[in-house]
Amino acid sequence: MKFEISHLDKQSKARRGKLTTAHGDIETPIFMPVGTAGSVKGVHQKELIDDIEAQIILGNTYHLYLRPGMEIMKQAGGLHQFINWPNPILTDSGGYQVFSLSANRKLSEKGVMFQSHIDGSRHFFTPENVVDTQRIIGSDIMMALDECTPYPCDYKYAEKSMHLTHQWLKRGIEHFDKTEPHYGFEQNYFPIVQGSVFKDLRMKSAEYIAGFNRAGNAIGGLSVGEPVEMMYEMLEIVNNILPHDKPRYLMGVGTPANILDGIALGVDIFDCVMPTRNGRNGMLFTKKGIINMKNEKWKNDFSPIDPDGTSFVDQYYSKAYLSHLVRAKEILGAQIASIHNLRFYLWLVNEARNKIEEGTFTIWKNQMVKELTNRL
Amino acid sequence: MKFEISHLDKQSKARRGKLTTAHGDIETPIFMPVGTAGSVKGVHQKELIDDIEAQIILGNTYHLYLRPGMEIMKQAGGLHQFINWPNPILTDSGGYQVFSLSANRKLSEKGVMFQSHIDGSRHFFTPENVVDTQRIIGSDIMMALDECTPYPCDYKYAEKSMHLTHQWLKRGIEHFDKTEPHYGFEQNYFPIVQGSVFKDLRMKSAEYIAGFNRAGNAIGGLSVGEPVEMMYEMLEIVNNILPHDKPRYLMGVGTPANILDGIALGVDIFDCVMPTRNGRNGMLFTKKGIINMKNEKWKNDFSPIDPDGTSFVDQYYSKAYLSHLVRAKEILGAQIASIHNLRFYLWLVNEARNKIEEGTFTIWKNQMVKELTNRL
Numbered sequence: 001m002k003f004e005i006s007h008l009d010k011q012s013k014a015r016r017g018k019l020t021t022a023h024g025d026i027e028t029p030i031f032m033p034v035g036t037a038g039s040v041k042g043v044h045q046k047e048l049i050d051d052i053e054a055q056i057i058l059g060n061t062y063h064l065y066l067r068p069g070m071e072i073m074k075q076a077g078g079l080h081q082f083i084n085w086p087n088p089i090l091t092d093s094g095g096y097q098v099f100s101l102s103a104n105r106k107l108s109e110k111g112v113m114f115q116s117h118i119d120g121s122r123h124f125f126t127p128e129n130v131v132d133t134q135r136i137i138g139s140d141i142m143m144a145l146d147e148c149t150p151y152p153c154d155y156k157y158a159e160k161s162m163h164l165t166h167q168w169l170k171r172g173i174e175h176f177d178k179t180e181p182h183y184g185f186e187q188n189y190f191p192i193v194q195g196s197v198f199k200d201l202r203m204k205s206a207e208y209i210a211g212f213n214r215a216g217n218a219i220g221g222l223s224v225g226e227p228v229e230m231m232y233e234m235l236e237i238v239n240n241i242l243p244h245d246k247p248r249y250l251m252g253v254g255t256p257a258n259i260l261d262g263i264a265l266g267v268d269i270f271d272c273v274m275p276t277r278n279g280r281n282g283m284l285f286t287k288k289g290i291i292n293m294k295n296e297k298w299k300n301d302f303s304p305i306d307p308d309g310t311s312f313v314d315q316y317y318s319k320a321y322l323s324h325l326v327r328a329k330e331i332l333g334a335q336i337a338s339i340h341n342l343r344f345y346l347w348l349v350n351e352a353r354n355k356i357e358e359g360t361f362t363i364w365k366n367q368m369v370k371e372l373t374n375r376l
Numbered sequence: 377m378k379f380e381i382s383h384l385d386k387q388s389k390a391r392r393g394k395l396t397t398a399h400g401d402i403e404t405p406i407f408m409p410v411g412t413a414g415s416v417k418g419v420h421q422k423e424l425i426d427d428i429e430a431q432i433i434l435g436n437t438y439h440l441y442l443r444p445g446m447e448i449m450k451q452a453g454g455l456h457q458f459i460n461w462p463n464p465i466l467t468d469s470g471g472y473q474v475f476s477l478s479a480n481r482k483l484s485e486k487g488v489m490f491q492s493h494i495d496g497s498r499h500f501f502t503p504e505n506v507v508d509t510q511r512i513i514g515s516d517i518m519m520a521l522d523e524c525t526p527y528p529c530d531y532k533y534a535e536k537s538m539h540l541t542h543q544w545l546k547r548g549i550e551h552f553d554k555t556e557p558h559y560g561f562e563q564n565y566f567p568i569v570q571g572s573v574f575k576d577l578r579m580k581s582a583e584y585i586a587g588f589n590r591a592g593n594a595i596g597g598l599s600v601g602e603p604v605e606m607m608y609e610m611l612e613i614v615n616n617i618l619p620h621d622k623p624r625y626l627m628g629v630g631t632p633a634n635i636l637d638g639i640a641l642g643v644d645i646f647d648c649v650m651p652t653r654n655g656r657n658g659m660l661f662t663k664k665g666i667i668n669m670k671n672e673k674w675k676n677d678f679s680p681i682d683p684d685g686t687s688f689v690d691q692y693y694s695k696a697y698l699s700h701l702v703r704a705k706e707i708l709g710a711q712i713a714s715i716h717n718l719r720f721y722l723w724l725v726n727e728a729r730n731k732i733e734e735g736t737f738t739i740w741k742n743q744m745v746k747e748l749t750n751r752l
Binding site: 037038039040041042043044045046063067068071072075076081082083084299300302312316317318320321324325327328330331332333334335336 | 413414415416417418419420421422439443444447448451452457458459460675676678688692693694696697700701703704706707708709710711712
């Protein structure tokens with residue numbers, strides 16, 4: 001995997017670059033739609049490519065491991081083949097969902113035991129076997145197994161957890177480096193910085209992670225409930241330490257404003273369920289602010305969903321119609337909102353790239369962040 | 377509205393024709409996807425046009441009347457505008473859903489009182505006001521208010537109910553003929569034959585309906601649980617009486633085999649929720665038979681969904697992938713199955729039209745009916 005930075009913003013840490021993977025190039029900064037169980041909810045693969053212009057999607061190892069399972073995944077020839085997706089895929093390690101979705105989990109030095117949220121069956125994830133699983137999935141970028149600490153989290157727990165994550169990382173890297181891809185194309189392994197909201201832990205963790213000099217690095221354990229200023233403080237500290245010439249991935253973040261602020265702090269890659277999950281609940285993100293389709297005021301607003309929008313749904317359907325579909329819980333409402341929001345996120349990072357190139361990123365970003373958080 | 381029959385099958389009552397409406401031509405025999413509450417569930421309007429090649433869709437007056445309601449519908453300029461659908465629309469009267477979905481309904485000579493299944497609010501449908509409602513919706517073809525008798529139904533009830541339907545029809549027609557379209561284009565009013573499974577009642581009803589000589593006629597109260605042979609027997613009786621030169625619409629029917637047999641008995645128009653509702657449950661209709669995507673055997677069948685299929689989903693996705701999506705209750709599973717099934721239904725009536733034109737309909741139909749009912 002190759003990462004080339006083509007432009008640096010002078011007023012911030014923002015950078016424009018290109019990440020080259022076995023399944024094509026990714027322009028950074030980039031946002032990854034979340035394809036939880038092998039599908040970006042409510043969106044056809046060809047809509048992701050043609051309408052949303054997604055360059056990379058994320059798959060959840062926890063979900064794919066439980067269903068369809070690795071036997072099917074292997075027979076399919078990996079996730080790209082299984083879902084017919086030609087572009088890059090990143091997978092998480094599954095750790096996050098083990099902590100947020102499964103039942104009766106038991107954490108030990110060796111790994112984490114848990115029960116499936118689907119059928120209660122018992123499973124064990126280790127730093128090594130999540131590499132094996134992600135080898136079978138065949139993601140272009142796989143993630144290390146980590147413990148994502150909750151917020152708030154006391155210092156002692158955060159420190160202990162960080163050390164566990166570091167130990168797991170070492171084992172994961174060793175295992176990754178001595179195993180081979182199944183499908184003939186290159187895979188990459190990203191370590192994850194933890195340390196909760198404690199500066200010294202974040203510094204230690206970033207230094208530890210930087211020491212491995214992997215093709216890319218991730219920042220986890222943020223946007224879990226802490227004030228946004230704390231997240232930005234941690235990002236600043238961590239990005240000062242993580243290698244400049246390697247892509248930085250901020251996991252699970254966030255709102256459009258978070259993404260622009262994250263870019264300003266030197267982040268290159270983002271993912272979040274917000275555009276699809278909030279979309280299914282009738283929340284739309286636009287240039288001018290946030291629209292809650294359940295508000296009475298949209299019921300008889302027959303103007304296009306988003307006159308500034310760049311996806312086909314924006315001009316094709318009216319706010320009144322979408323508002324009706326959301327109220328009536330029609331599948332099409334979820335489809336339209338998901339396409340709109342995802343396209344908006346992809347448009348936003350595309351604009352950010354252009355502004356970085358033009359040298360106007362910071363002014364634009366400061367103006368946009370104000371507008372993006374309006375409630376329309 | 378103009379109806380021209382271009383070809384008659386020599387071995388059956390099948391005919392090929394063209395129905396001309398204010399929103400364009402409809403080639404018959406035709407199947408109408410059901411767009412219950414202003415959306416064919418899980419399908420974009422442009423997919424209906426480009427991929428499924430739907431020529432007309434059906435809207436449910438009961439659903440649209442309750443939500444978004446007629447105030448919004450009027451402001452939108454009718455259903456075509458509201459949902460951005462340029463082609464013809466047929467609406468039912470709402471009667472069927474009052475009997476199947478609402479609570480505490482009370483039938484009287486004047487009309488039917490019911491409580492909304494959404495919020496329990498009380499409403500009253502009359503033969504006159506469902507015309508007014510369908511004027512506001514602006515459907516190209518509107519239906520008379522009728523009582524759809526259940527099966528089984530005793531003779532006395534069926535007879536009484538038929539007389540009520542006939543009285544309502546007279547009032548509905550009078551009201552229709554003295555009111556005007558709201559949006560400047562022509563609307564049509566179809567009466568409905570009832571009479572349960574009793575030959576003499578069906579004959580009486582067909583004669584009564586034929587006497588009005590409307591632009592088209594419908595047959596209701598079938599496919600409600602009676603043996604299929606009984607339905608075909610009733611169809612034969614009724615179609616011998618309904619005007620030959622007017623389109624005949626068999627309401628709420630049915631399986632692909634029902635549709636072909638209905639065409640052979642002289643039916644021109646069909647609608648049914650099966651392709652979408654059964655699709656959402658993982659049932660696919662194909663040329664070679666029915667596929668239940670929940671069967672274990674499809675879990676690792678990586679062949680295309682339907683090698684003979686004519687929609688983009690058929691070649692794009694595999695059976696194993698769709699089977700996974702259905703099991704995981706992913707929205708995309710419902711989307712794919714709905715597009716496949718609707719396209720299959722539209723392909724089927726298109727083939728029927730071609731075979732009628734070629735003079736090979738009956739041989740083809742008899743062969744197809746056998747294959748369509750296979751369980752794959």
